[in-house]
Amino acid sequence: MGLKLTDLDTEPGFERLVLAEDRDAGLRALICIHSTALGPAAGGCRMWPYASDADAIADVTRLARGMTFKNAMAGLGLGGGKSVIIGDARKDKTPQLMRAYGRAVDALKGTYYTAEDVGISPEDMAHAATETRYAVGLSAGSGDPSPWTAEGVFRCLKVGARDVFGSDDLTGRRVLVQGLGHVGFALAEKLHDAGATLIVTDIHDTALDAARDRLDAAICAPDAIFDQQIDIFAPCALGGVLTEDAVARLTARLVCGAANNQLATPGVADALRARQIAYLPDYVVNAGGIISVASEIHGQDDDWRRARLDKITDRVAEMLRRARQEDRSTVQIADAMVERMLAENTPA
Numbered sequence: 001m002g003l004k005l006t007d008l009d010t011e012p013g014f015e016r017l018v019l020a021e022d023r024d025a026g027l028r029a030l031i032c033i034h035s036t037a038l039g040p041a042a043g044g045c046r047m048w049p050y051a052s053d054a055d056a057i058a059d060v061t062r063l064a065r066g067m068t069f070k071n072a073m074a075g076l077g078l079g080g081g082k083s084v085i086i087g088d089a090r091k092d093k094t095p096q097l098m099r100a101y102g103r104a105v106d107a108l109k110g111t112y113y114t115a116e117d118v119g120i121s122p123e124d125m126a127h128a129a130t131e132t133r134y135a136v137g138l139s140a141g142s143g144d145p146s147p148w149t150a151e152g153v154f155r156c157l158k159v160g161a162r163d164v165f166g167s168d169d170l171t172g173r174r175v176l177v178q179g180l181g182h183v184g185f186a187l188a189e190k191l192h193d194a195g196a197t198l199i200v201t202d203i204h205d206t207a208l209d210a211a212r213d214r215l216d217a218a219i220c221a222p223d224a225i226f227d228q229q230i231d232i233f234a235p236c237a238l239g240g241v242l243t244e245d246a247v248a249r250l251t252a253r254l255v256c257g258a259a260n261n262q263l264a265t266p267g268v269a270d271a272l273r274a275r276q277i278a279y280l281p282d283y284v285v286n287a288g289g290i291i292s293v294a295s296e297i298h299g300q301d302d303d304w305r306r307a308r309l310d311k312i313t314d315r316v317a318e319m320l321r322r323a324r325q326e327d328r329s330t331v332q333i334a335d336a337m338v339e340r341m342l343a344e345n346t347p348a
């Protein structure tokens with residue numbers, strides 16, 4: 001038996017949810033297309049050992065919808081989609097499986113472009129790309145998206161600083177970077193070059209040592225981030241870091257970082273607003289990586305990527321202004337901007 005695709009029922013508002021199976025290759029994957037209103041759907045492929053199909057479906061649909069919002073806000077002419085391969089990336093991933101996944105993506109005839117996400121590397125994507133031209137984010141293509149994500153977060157953070165502190169001069173500003181991975185370390189370097197005073201944390205020591213030696217960074221324990229006296233908080237680790245309790249203890253006046261899904265619950269946006277902490281929505285400021293991937297889809301160059309980064313910084317400035325004027329959270333403003341683009345079918 002070769003590849004088998006089965007359309008599954010989806011929640012209202014989603015265009016398509018497909019189960020892709022290839023028993024010979026060990027493939028069991030879900031591909032979700034949330035919206036193609038603004039262009040073909042694009043979003044990464046995650047490999048994770050989900051406990052159940054229901055868990056995998058919940059994850060892929062949430063992530064696909066998130067990509068619609070991220071891609072719309074960045075003005076990429078792309079819709080939102082995502083895929084998940086059910087399995088353990090350390091044990092179950094083979095070139096054969098990735099090629100079968102590539103065939104599944106190809107069967108969707110260009111309505112979905114795939115790239116890397118958790119558990120999937122550019123090398124894995126290269127196997128998928130032997131079967132489809134709709135696999136991007138390749139080493140030979142747009143390359144590592146992380147530097148672009150870091151650049152976008154840095155630029156947005158400066159816009160936020162101008163709004164909150166009256167100046168985007170970061171000299172002496174105390175910035176806490178949580179997570180010194182691909183994006184966090186690159187962001188910390190830019191902040192250091194801009195004169196910021198860095199406090200960093202990570203659960204691994206290697207990057208911390210480099211940050212202390214090269215960037216004069218002070219180090220704090222991962223569970224002590226909300227005990228620090230800081231001006232700006234830059235979450236660059238995993239999601240859910242901002243809970244209502246954390247917000248009550250946060251000393252920063254600005255939050256801007258790369259991590260996806262920083263707010264533990266939607267209500268945290270209001271808790272931040274109540275404490276007059278400016279929050280720059282994650283899906284807006286961390287779009288640099290998908291901008292880079294989109295440049296590969298559209299056959300564009302660095303100037304195009306930079307123009308898209310400029311667009312997200314303009315959007316952030318507008319969001320902050322409107323949030324104040326309309327007495328709403330930046331998240332509400334951002335979501336409303338996207339809903340309008342989708343309703344009017346007007347890519348940014």
Ligand SMILES: NC(=O)c1ccc[n+]([C@@H]2O[C@H](COP(=O)([O-])OP(=O)(O)OC[C@H]3O[C@@H](n4cnc5c(N)ncnc54)[C@H](O)[C@@H]3O)[C@@H](O)[C@H]2O)c1
Pocket residue numbers: 145146147149178179180181182183184201202203204207222236237238239258259260286287288289290
């Ligand atoms: N790479 C990109 O281009 C990109 C684009 C958009 C969004 N993001 C998001 O940004 C975040 C960082 O991405 P990345 O590519 O740098 O990932 P990464 O895996 O390279 O780095 C994450 C870092 O966070 C650290 N970490 C994990 N848990 C921690 C904790 N509790 N406290 C402190 N440190 C912790 C890890 O040790 C690691 O060094 C992720 O949430 C990712 O989804 C990344």
